Amino acid sequence: MTKDLLEPSKPETTSACDRASRTQVTPVSVRGKFLYQGDEKFFVRGATYGAFPPNAAGDQFPGYREAVRDFTLMQNAGINTILTYTVPPIWLLDELHTRGMKAVVTTPWMEYACFLQTARQRDQVYHEVRDGVARCQRHPGVLMYCIGKEIPPPIVRWHGARKVERFLSELCDIARQQDPDRLVTYTNFPTTEYLELGFVDVFTFNVYLHRRDQFCAYLSRLQHLAGELPFVLTEFGQCSFRYGREGQAHFIDWQLEEAFDHGLAGAVVFGWTDPFYQDNCLVEEWGFGLVDRDRRPKPSYAVARRHFQSSQLPRRAWPRISVVVAFRNAERTLEDCLDSLLELDYPDYEVIMVNDGSTDRSAEIMERYPFIGLTHKKNLGISAGRNAGGVHLPGTRRGRCGGTKPGSAG
Template sequence: MPGKQMQRLEVDGKFFRSGGERVFLKMVTYGPFPEPRPDVLADDREQMRMIAAAGFNAVRIYGVPDRELLDVARDAGLWVFAGLAWEYWCDFISKPALYSKAQLDLTDGLKNWGDHDALAGVFVANEIPADMVRWMGVRKVCHALEDLIASGKSCRPELLFAYANFPTTEFLEPANADFTAMNIYLEQREDFAGYLPRLHNVAGDRPVLLTEFGLDTRSHGESAQSEAMAWAVQESLLAGMAGLTVYAWSDHWLNRGVLMEDWAFGLNDREGNPKPALRELAGVLPEKKTPEAALQMADWPMFSVVVCTHNGGSRMHACLSSLQALDYPSYEVIVVDDGSTDDTAEVVAGFDNVQLIRIE
């Protein structure tokens, strides 16, 4: 039985919204896996069911999806973020055939699977090496990413598009991306929490989605991974991130065709057994449904919103209506009217709990 149709994911200010409600994106990376697929990962439907049961609401894949995977993700209630697979780690500026193929693959792919309701968005590239960015030129690389995003939007405007960046090249931010996407591997809580506010400066008025975060259990142990998952969720919510992506679902991992056996970032080991980190996440993720989930209303400080205007009566009603719709327990609205001769004062008088200061 097919699952019910998924509501599209949309940008809502600094966050995401679906079906009229804000959503905190809880994503886990899925694959790429070696072929033939290990027996413990052979059934995508069962894996999607397990991912959803742990409290995730999305999966990130590093290639184009087939419709069967999108179907089983939808049946589990999971959004899918796809990745455009092309040779972005090479000099695609001096070898335009690489870039042309990426453009063609993107538009052809979106025509084939872009209409699926489980597909939420597409990353047009992932972590272009810093030395290659400087070799090719920052502006040229950024323009190339922007052109890919523009092509994707022209084909499927209902989808979200972004470039999955990393701190070394945080300056590489496509202007037309729907959100800022950043892969972060800061292993100490203080470093992680200290870096997140900077991402709001990078993003401006767009959402910030952490598109990779994980801890290698071979190097750090399963207990440290479990602890890191817990504080990463909490710090992401406290810093106003739009979502967090855990890297990765399984220790089975293929990187550019090479089987990676020296790392173990998975929430499940190679035998398919869940690690403590998965149990930790399953205990906290289901209740973290909105971006406000980590905030205690009683702890929020009082603040003032000051609206300065001169003859802004035609816009004042919409402005004050939006301010009164704020979901916040303790704030005041002050309108400073700098000698208006229109109906500003009358409009303000129609709102309760709004203070008007008139300057003649």
């Protein structure tokens, strides 16, 4: 038996103590529009990984040596997450974990079939999702589970959007029952953007738009559809065979820049390498990889490294933000509101507090904060308070926050 066959199973023979240590890693969680691991913001800097032709063990992944080489190249590029299209073996998750990397694990099933036609078909999908999550259960190398992706529009229309939404919600519940500490998502795409997916933990979406103005407009729309959920772009890219390697690099450069600029919680480039294995066929006409089939980096690899190794904020100048907090008799909630504004993760903002004739301890609380403070001796109303604050707003972007409700830190 070859070394490539022996070594993948090696991590699974670790001691019970080593296996138990996997569960001691703090899982990634959702806070507002971003992901956190403990107190540190976790920005998804990713690349899709696979699918590959089955290896000698039957998994659609490379052998151990080649995977180690891939992950070393990824680390050098600042990539911290891979997205897989099949459930990875434990040895691969172990290797990711030792490197501080994570995986978005897709539990594959036949989305392009009429899966709600019979109870037997539904039960089969339930089983595949449950089994896929159970195989990776509680592994710290898992960032989140994707319980499905890109159901074709004719299938959604045939079954009905509400029925499909209920079914996907049930799949999310199944995944959470198997692994309560991991995040769960369903990955949508433009032709079924109307699906209401508020039951997922993270809003994930695949977008292939080649014009920058259209891409920017659509990212803004998707942030609106995501609502209060973190938004991770899980597929975007360009074929270097068709557009040239320099063309692919330029394309990925501005798309990553816009992903940062639009406040996404992460971005996953499609894909890591040429070619792509799908439906028992090796598609060799696709050149979407950051590296070629021999793992030689393309110019797009250097572009991804430059973006992924930089800070979480884009290099361009961010606009100055001005926030007006108008309040009256808000002693019960004002402190929480102003505390949250102190914790905002934004490079350039100011806060104007307007005390609209409060008769409680609001004025005393206001004095403890390093913000601009204005006071009306008489109650003039919320609109007058906001207008008074607006006079003092030099910022190019303006927002308001009622002192009777805690502000949301981002």
